[in-house]
Amino acid sequence: MAQAIEIKIPSEPKFLKIVRASINYISEAMGFSPEDSNNITLAVDEACSNIIKHTYCGATDQLIQVLIYLHHDRLEVILKDFGKKVNVKQIKSRELDDVRPGGLGVHLIKSVMDIVNYENCSELGNELQLVKYLRKKG
Amino acid sequence: MEIDVDKQQNCAILRIKGDVDLYSSPQVRTQIMALVNKKHFNLLVDFTNVTYMDSSGVATLVEALQLTNKNNGKLRLYKLRQAIRDVFELSRLDRVFDIHEDEQSALHGI
Numbered sequence: 351m352a353q354a355i356e357i358k359i360p361s362e363p364k365f366l367k368i369v370r371a372s373i374n375y376i377s378e379a380m381g382f383s384p385e386d387s388n389n390i391t392l393a394v395d396e397a398c399s400n401i402i403k404h405t406y407c408g409a410t411d412q413l414i415q416v417l418i419y420l421h422h423d424r425l426e427v428i429l430k431d432f433g434k435k436v437n438v439k440q441i442k443s444r445e446l447d448d449v450r451p452g453g454l455g456v457h458l459i460k461s462v463m464d465i466v467n468y469e470n471c472s473e474l475g476n477e478l479q480l481v482k483y484l485r486k487k488g
Numbered sequence: 489m490e491i492d493v494d495k496q497q498n499c500a501i502l503r504i505k506g507d508v509d510l511y512s513s514p515q516v517r518t519q520i521m522a523l524v525n526k527k528h529f530n531l532l533v534d535f536t537n538v539t540y541m542d543s544s545g546v547a548t549l550v551e552a553l554q555l556t557n558k559n560n561g562k563l564r565l566y567k568l569r570q571a572i573r574d575v576f577e578l579s580r581l582d583r584v585f586d587i588h589e590d591e592q593s594a595l596h597g598i
Contacts, residue, residue: 363509363510363511364511366509366510366511367507367509367511370507370540385570385571385574388571388574389574392575395509395542396542399509399542399544402510403510454546454579455542455543457579458543458575458578458579462578
């Protein structure tokens with residue numbers, strides 16, 4: 351059975367560092383390389399930032415729930431928010447040749463994680479599943 | 489995060505210390521805007537002590553690049569650690585930004 355860790359933070363950007371420090375520590379402890387650990391940390395941070403910016407529209411008093419499952423072969427992170435429902439079809443990364451500020455978060459998340467799954471089945475808010483598999487050694 | 493601005497004869501160097509994320513990138517943007525408003529169009533960003541950067545930090549620098557280009561200036565970045573280079577590479581912006589190994593190289597020709 352996977353070990354589970356839960357972190358809850360208010361939707362306040364200054365608390366994102368808590369999530370980053372935790373994810374980085376857990377990733378390295380599971381055996382991910384420093385590069386993969388940095389990338390997983392970036393992806394989870396970008397996803398939390400998107401919740402703050404898009405779901406909570408900058409409100410700093412809402413809840414972000416981070417559920418972390420340490421499987422033997424993968425790290426699974428579930429991000430839950432309790433804001434307005436996001437239209438999953440509208441979530442997309444922009445064309446990278448279109449150099450302009452913003453719109454990179456989803457691209458970065460999809461670039462570094464093995465599974466990125468937006469679930470919209472919860473009664474309230476949104477749920478995002480992020481998975482990264484451990485690379486087999488040798 | 490802290491930012492020191494070192495104004496030189498032909499450019500201004502922003503020395504950033506700490507994480508550049510959704511919380512702190514507005515501070516970087518404010519500093520860049522203040523310099524551009526004072527007609528400092530050649531900007532160097534010293535990443536020696538930047539420990540983390542997310543897409544909001546990258547977006548701030550894209551905006552700075554567009555502003556300096558528009559005013560015939562230059563934006564150069566130097567001393568990026570690998571994790572931060574990776575963010576630029578993943579965004580395919582490593583080819584758009586003028587990235588240097590060190591300050592001496594970044595100052596060349598300015």
